[in-house]
Amino acid sequence: MSNVILIVEDEKKLASIMADYLTLAQYESHILYDGADVIDWVKDNKPSAILLDLMLPVKDGMQLCKEIRAFSDVPILMTTAKVEEIDRLLGLEVGADDYICKPYSPREVVARVKAVLRRVQSTQQNTGFRLDVDKYQAHFDGKCLDLTAVEFQLLKPLAGEPGRIFTREQLMRNMYDDNRIVSDRTIDSHIKKLRKKLLALSDELEFIQSVYGVGYRFSLTHPTQNSVYT
Template sequence: MANSILIVEDEIKLANLLADYFKLTDYIPHLIHDGNQVIEWVKTHQPSVILLDLMLPGTDGITLCKTIRTFSDVPILMVTAKVDELDRLLGLELGADDYICKPFSPREVVARVKTVMRRVQSNIAIDSSGFSLDESRLVAVFDGTESSLTSVEFQLLKRLANNPSRIFTREQLMQNMYSDDRIVNNRTIDSHIKKLRKKLIDISGGEDLIQSVYGAGYRLVLPE
């Protein structure tokens, strides 16, 4: 089945050009030119991936990315002419999976989208690092060595492993952690992460795979 891509871009000619390129692949593009129309459309149509411009009429891309991350893990690639490092970091901390700077070639954008999608659809198994997850047994595996996880630990690690190197805030990690939607606080997340980190260190030969990013949250960093 073809993937659907939402292209949020107020430069209509550029949006149409990108749509034409994605039509040549296995993607079905939908175009939105105003930020105020994005959230409802995403909730209704659940696209496979979003190409999101930073500067938009109506709601801006940063706000949209942050809002989408409160209810969806859909891959988001942010597009902007602003190349300041702070903007880049902010975009990724708010949950973007990649960041593309203008000017760019449409072929490059298609390639970057495909790379992100391959990573997301890889069933959380990264052969080059020897890391994988077995959801049926709640087990993490590193180079053949296994560690049994609690249900909560597994869900946390799965969330991190879906997007290696992406920073997740504590609030994002809290989402869907418990089936009964109980309220948890930052200290609870930190406690689970501490136990999970120790288990991963034990099976990875001392590698600290979960990194704390001061003032931002946590990310999973796998060795090359």
């Protein structure tokens, strides 16, 4: 991963100030002033994090966040000038890692960027489990597993937040972006197939564990260590 923070902000003065503060914090930065070229730039450059304004020319931050999440887990910190939009964004769960309301302190934004990057690094180091978003592969303990697009989209949110319980509805929204109707049985069927494939990485760990009556969570502990798992 690079040390570049992508700033997507149409207020040029604010973007410049933010870039200066990131430079002082030992980060490189790149600025885009509208949403037109963001997706291609992210795919080509793989930044460490993205500071993404909600209201942008050409394509807004909400749509960009959804499109980025279709191929990348890069940390996204979304900014907005309206407090009420924060609640709306949280409700929609568009995939941002943090939400910052304008006007903001550049020092606070830098602190939040550092916090998000530390959390991502800690998760990667502690789990030893890694997903390759370009090749649709899962890596663990020196082993590699090829996944289908649907399997990868199902596993990505789970592995991205170990320990968090995801409902079937939340997993469905991550798997499909066309608002199709999928039954709980369909999700359970995909989980069952994915679990079988994950045995190739470890036959001792059940990476995806069921939480009775709620949904699923990702864990590297043995399921018998906690009675809520089935």
